[in-house]
Amino acid sequence: MEGLTKSDANLTVYVHPSQSKNVDKAILRELSSLLFKYSQAFDGVVLAYSVDPQDNCAKILSGVHPYFGVRLRANLLIFSPKPNMLLEGKIVKITRGSIHCIVLGFSSAIITDENIRNELKYKAKHGEGVYVSRYHKRHVIKVGAVIRFVVKSLDEEILHISGSLIPANTGSVHWLDKYFVDAATESNKEAKTEEEMEMQEQIIVGTETLPSVNDHKVKKSKKRRRAEDQ
Amino acid sequence: MGVELTHQYTEYRAMEDQEEMEEGVILTDWDIVYHVRDALLSVKTGDRSSYHQLVAVLHHRDRSAPDKVALLLTSLKALSGAVSYINDIDHVSLLQSIFGMSMWNCVPDVMDALLELVICLAASNGKYVDLCLDMLVNNFMPPMESDMLRHPRGQTKKDQVLPRVHTGLEVIVDLVPLAALKLSTTVVQKRPMFFRKDFNMDRLKVRMEIYLKNMLMLEGGAIREFVGNSVLMEVVNMMLELDVAIGWDELLRDDPNKGIFTMELEDEEEEADDDGQANDVELPSTLTLRNLGKNVTADLLDSLMIQLFEHLEACADKKRLSEVFETLLSSFLATILNTYKSKFSQEECCSYLFICLCVQFAIFYACALDPENCGVKFAQTLGDMFISNGNPPVTRMSAVAYLASYLARGKFLSTAFVVNMLKRLVDWCLRYCEEQDRDMNPKAHQAFYSACQGIMYVLCFHMKSIMNVPTLKSQLLLMPIEPILRHKLGPLEVCLPSIVNEFLKQAKAAHLFTISKAFIFEDLLESDLSRDFGGLERLDMFFPFDPCLLKRCDRGFIRPNFIYWNHVKTTYDDDEEDSSEEDIADDFGVVNEENFMEEGIARSFDRDIDLDEFDFVMNKMSITPKNTSGFHFGGERMPSKIRPSTSPESM
Numbered sequence: 001m002e003g004l005t006k007s008d009a010n011l012t013v014y015v016h017p018s019q020s021k022n023v024d025k026a027i028l029r030e031l032s033s034l035l036f037k038y039s040q041a042f043d044g045v046v047l048a049y050s051v052d053p054q055d056n057c058a059k060i061l062s063g064v065h066p067y068f069g070v071r072l073r074a075n076l077l078i079f080s081p082k083p084n085m086l087l088e089g090k091i092v093k094i095t096r097g098s099i100h101c102i103v104l105g106f107s108s109a110i111i112t113d114e115n116i117r118n119e120l121k122y123k124a125k126h127g128e129g130v131y132v133s134r135y136h137k138r139h140v141i142k143v144g145a146v147i148r149f150v151v152k153s154l155d156e157e158i159l160h161i162s163g164s165l166i167p168a169n170t171g172s173v174h175w176l177d178k179y180f181v182d183a184a185t186e187s188n189k190e191a192k193t194e195e196e197m198e199m200q201e202q203i204i205v206g207t208e209t210l211p212s213v214n215d216h217k218v219k220k221s222k223k224r225r226r227a228e229d230q
Numbered sequence: 231m232g233v234e235l236t237h238q239y240t241e242y243r244a245m246e247d248q249e250e251m252e253e254g255v256i257l258t259d260w261d262i263v264y265h266v267r268d269a270l271l272s273v274k275t276g277d278r279s280s281y282h283q284l285v286a287v288l289h290h291r292d293r294s295a296p297d298k299v300a301l302l303l304t305s306l307k308a309l310s311g312a313v314s315y316i317n318d319i320d321h322v323s324l325l326q327s328i329f330g331m332s333m334w335n336c337v338p339d340v341m342d343a344l345l346e347l348v349i350c351l352a353a354s355n356g357k358y359v360d361l362c363l364d365m366l367v368n369n370f371m372p373p374m375e376s377d378m379l380r381h382p383r384g385q386t387k388k389d390q391v392l393p394r395v396h397t398g399l400e401v402i403v404d405l406v407p408l409a410a411l412k413l414s415t416t417v418v419q420k421r422p423m424f425f426r427k428d429f430n431m432d433r434l435k436v437r438m439e440i441y442l443k444n445m446l447m448l449e450g451g452a453i454r455e456f457v458g459n460s461v462l463m464e465v466v467n468m469m470l471e472l473d474v475a476i477g478w479d480e481l482l483r484d485d486p487n488k489g490i491f492t493m494e495l496e497d498e499e500e501e502a503d504d505d506g507q508a509n510d511v512e513l514p515s516t517l518t519l520r521n522l523g524k525n526v527t528a529d530l531l532d533s534l535m536i537q538l539f540e541h542l543e544a545c546a547d548k549k550r551l552s553e554v555f556e557t558l559l560s561s562f563l564a565t566i567l568n569t570y571k572s573k574f575s576q577e578e579c580c581s582y583l584f585i586c587l588c589v590q591f592a593i594f595y596a597c598a599l600d601p602e603n604c605g606v607k608f609a610q611t612l613g614d615m616f617i618s619n620g621n622p623p624v625t626r627m628s629a630v631a632y633l634a635s636y637l638a639r640g641k642f643l644s645t646a647f648v649v650n651m652l653k654r655l656v657d658w659c660l661r662y663c664e665e666q667d668r669d670m671n672p673k674a675h676q677a678f679y680s681a682c683q684g685i686m687y688v689l690c691f692h693m694k695s696i697m698n699v700p701t702l703k704s705q706l707l708l709m710p711i712e713p714i715l716r717h718k719l720g721p722l723e724v725c726l727p728s729i730v731n732e733f734l735k736q737a738k739a740a741h742l743f744t745i746s747k748a749f750i751f752e753d754l755l756e757s758d759l760s761r762d763f764g765g766l767e768r769l770d771m772f773f774p775f776d777p778c779l780l781k782r783c784d785r786g787f788i789r790p791n792f793i794y795w796n797h798v799k800t801t802y803d804d805d806e807e808d809s810s811e812e813d814i815a816d817d818f819g820v821v822n823e824e825n826f827m828e829e830g831i832a833r834s835f836d837r838d839i840d841l842d843e844f845d846f847v848m849n850k851m852s853i854t855p856k857n858t859s860g861f862h863f864g865g866e867r868m869p870s871k872i873r874p875s876t877s878p879e880s881m
Contacts (some may be wrong), residue, residue, distance in 0.1 A: 021620060036408065092405055093353070096260070097311050100353050100405050108406040110354055112314040158408050160356030 002085040003151075007042070009074050014067040015058070023058075027051060027070060036106055038156040044080025045159060047104070051075075079104060081161055085151045088173055089163075091143050094129040096122050099165070101147060109161035111149055116165045139175040146173040262304060263311035270315040270324075281324070284309075288327040299337060306343035313347070313354040325358075329365045333391045334372040341390065345398045353405040362402060363413050367420045369395045370444040371437050379436050388440070396447055403453045410456030417445060417457070418464045424472055424527070435530050442468070442534050446541045449554070459557045465538060466561040469589045472531040531588060532780040539595050539787045546599040555596050555604045559611060562593050567615075567628055591778050591788055594636070598791035601642040609633060609643075609651050616681065617658055627680040628772065630655070634684030635775040638691040641793045645695050649702050652688060655681050656709045663717045670720040682714065682721035686733035687773070693736045694799045712743040732800075739802035 011031075019026035034046040051074045058068040081087055081103075089101030089109050099111045113122075120131040120141065133139035141147055149163035149170050165171060169180065269280035287305045290298045309316075309328075318325060328351070333341045352362035369391060378384030403410045422437045445465050449458045545551045566589055597605040615621055615629040633655075637648050662678050672679060689696075696702045715722050722730050737743060777794065778784040 036411075095311075095350075097263070097314060098350075098354065102405075102407060106407045108353065108356075108408070110314075112354070114314070155356030158356040158359050158406065158412070160359070160406065162355075 001088045001148075003044075003079055003081040003087055004047075005044070005078050005080065007076050007078055009042075009076055010054075010071070011074050012059075012069045012071050014061060014069050017066055017068070020068070023070060027053075027072065031074065036159075038159060042076065042078050042080070044078040045107075046076050047079050048077040049074050079107070081107075081151045081154050083151050083153060086148055086170070087151055087161070087163070088146055088148050090146050091141065094122075094131065094141070094143055096129065099131065099141065099147070101149075101163075103161060107159040107161060109149070109163045111147075111163045111165050115152065115163065117168075120165060120171070133171070133175075136175065136179065138179070139171055141172050147171060148173050148176060259307065260311070262308040266305070266308040267312045267315050270312060270321060273320045281321070285323050285327055288324070288331065299340060303340050303343050306340065306347050310343070310347045310350045313350040316351070316354075318357055325361070329361050331365075332373045333369045333394065334376065334378065334387055338390055341394055345394050349398055349401050349405070352402045352409065356406075359402070359406055359409050360412055360416070363399070363409060363416045364420070366395050366398050366402075367413075367416050370420070371422070371440050377433065379440065392444065392447065395444075396451055399448070400452045403456060407456075410453060413448075413453075414457045414460035417448065417461055421445075421464065421468060424475060424530075431526050435526070435533075438468075438530060439533060439537070442537055446537060450541065450544065450548075458554075462554065462557045463561045463564075466558065466589065466592070467565065469531060469534055469538070469592070470565055472527055472534070473589050476525060476527045476531065528780060532782050535588065535592065535780055535783045536786065538592050539783065542592070542596050542599060551596060551600050552603050555593075555600070555607070558593050558596055559608065562590070563611070563615070566590055566593075567632065568625060588778055588780050588783070590632070590774050591780075591783060594640070594775060595787050595791070597636075597640065598642045601640075601644075605640065605643055606647065609636060609647070612636070613651060613654055616677070617654075623676050626677045630677070630680045630684045631772040632774050634687045635773045637688045639775040639793050641791050645692060645699060645702055648688065648692050649696060649705050652685060653705065653709060655685050656711055656714065659685070659714045660710050663714055663719065666717075666719060669718050670724060672724050675719055678719060679721055679724045683725040683729060685711065686725065686729050690729065690732045690736060690800075691793060691795075691798050693740055693742075694801050697740050697801060707742070736801045739800070 013027050013030045015023055015026045015030070019029075028051070031046075031049050031051065034042075034049070036045060036047075038045055051072050054071045054073050058070045061067040061069055087103050087109070089103040089107075090105075091099060091101045093100040097113045099116065101109050101111075103109050116131065119134050120139075121134055123130055123132055128143065131141040147165070147170070149165050150167055152162045152164050154161050169176065171180075265280075266284065269284050272278070273281045284305060287301050290302060316324065328344075328347065331344055333344060336344060348362045348365060351358045372378050372384065372387075376384075378387060399413060403413065422434065422441055424434070424438065442465065445461050448454065448461050449465070542551065542554065545554045593608060597608050612629045612633040616626050616633065618626075621629070633651070637643060637651055659678060659681050662675075662681075666675065666678075668674075693706075696706050722734075777792070778788045
């Protein structure tokens, strides 16, 4: 999954004089207010932080309320999804028109049917909707599964992501990890046999020719279907 | 009506299906979705006719025609499948129509379809989340102009709408987790505000009641983890606002030259009482209560408090009271603890001195439901607040006043626990005395005097019961109360004379210590010194858990858990028992007041006890001094029920 970065930040937290009794608490409260909100300064959402006060002295900000600025160094974990990044999310709802998932437990994402590649087909099984690949029968996307998708756009206010399942390297993470190997990374490995390489290319290019691994199983299922039809 | 409609509509649908079959036209749901998608897409190309048709369908007000209902239902379902084609630039009127619909005007099938559409919209685009939440929260109440809740049909409708609305909110939070944050804000913002001069008070009352019901449903529902805290805090704020808004000033300010009793007698003669019976000539303090009962604000607060109490009971049944209590407690500390100011800082401060709030009884009742955990925690938190030097003196005094009043009045608290808490206060006072080597100064040592007064107040209520248990008696005797009271700071002279008198009387009878100094303020309720230490807020006379003024709350929930002064056995009772009881009986016409206690007073409504009479006795027997006729504040004599008990009665 992409979109997660760690960053060191030099921050100055301005503490209200009424909080001067317990500055540590005030700093933590201030930093906690950053959590789960999009911040332009960090160009993303702060998910976690750890702080390290730099100085025992604070700078007094003159004014009606003499706020004092505490300088500190913070380690932040930032989530900043950008278009074309690959994210992973847990599916919470599937309808004919869309797949809804939750990324990192707080950010919602939707993949509408025009952003789902034709290979994936909607089916209603036992009253529940699933998306099944037309070519790889084991590639099933259902509620509760984790999918990998590409970011199309992001609503920063409520961190709502619009995603896409068009690229071939997207879909159910379970299936992708098991059967899908990215050609770009693997082609560098010299130890690969020609046979394996061919198989992967088939999967990636993907659609018309069936991969050799699943070949006979798919055929079998076709036979079965024909038998049922008759 | 709704049932009939549904029935008609089902028939209509069956007929329609049949016609289609006959004509050979079969449209699947998905076909209609495509049709709607085309209509939505065609707006961009300039062809708006299909789109306008669609919007018009949503605007049909005639919900009785089955064909219109069927069309509406189909359109809503189709829109759910086409939400990703809706955008907030081209389809403003469509969005306005959807969000302007009220479930209260729909049949259940349409409600379901509308709910599904709203859920789909919220999940489809971040921009719509706020609007969807607003729409659902608006559906907490029937439309503004509607009076349907007064009819049985409205109640049925309520049972149809509310579960759907809450399910909708839960699903949206499941799909868009951060919507929970927005929901809390929306619920707070949409809360109906109370205006005393509202032209339609009945409708406002109904709306506030149903809104509170919804808030409590959220608090007890599946998403309470995310919104429960903020919603409960808002419930307390809402009640506090009402409490502060109770029109006491109207009661008291009507005619400054007319005695309050005269005024109330006249009012009572004009109107029938709660039971619809004409009033006999009543005694003043009962009348005061009745008058308050007719106060619309107080009545509303009463019914809201009852809802909250019932919710607390439900929480206790589900074993989640401690979770709710945490929130109540923090809300209490944040707001209620310091809210007396809003009443006391009025212009005619004297007239308002004696008015306590009622909201604190919510926490009192939560403590009564779970004395071992909540009850103990409440007292300890107040103790901590008082002892902590970091808090401002006013907060500390308020905390100790709450603590003393709570320990004195909570019937559910064990005497051993009361003694423990007393010991904590006494230890603090002793340390304070050791550190201070100065003379009496009411303003400089406010916290100390409040603590001393608190200790004496609690002992007025509990000395006898403590003395009855040998271990506790020895603990009490070992407490260094005497050196504290005899310290140069002179707490006996500064604290309220009425409390000091009663305390000394009981201490003398119990042989707690010897009193050598004579006090000359026998008939005084307060002295200048006590006024000084109480400050502008008059915290010297602040006893928050004096009998609850809200009638139904008091009878149904508080009374069984509450210690009334007339049930307190004092240490000198043994000597004067016969004469004093006879006096009471003679004075107030009560045959045997002890029976009330034995029979379980408050919940036994079926018994033939005149509760108003009982109220009167309770009130009269509270620790207000007998000599009330000579006691004036702000030029007005206060009705004893509004006046909190300020000092133990000299029996």
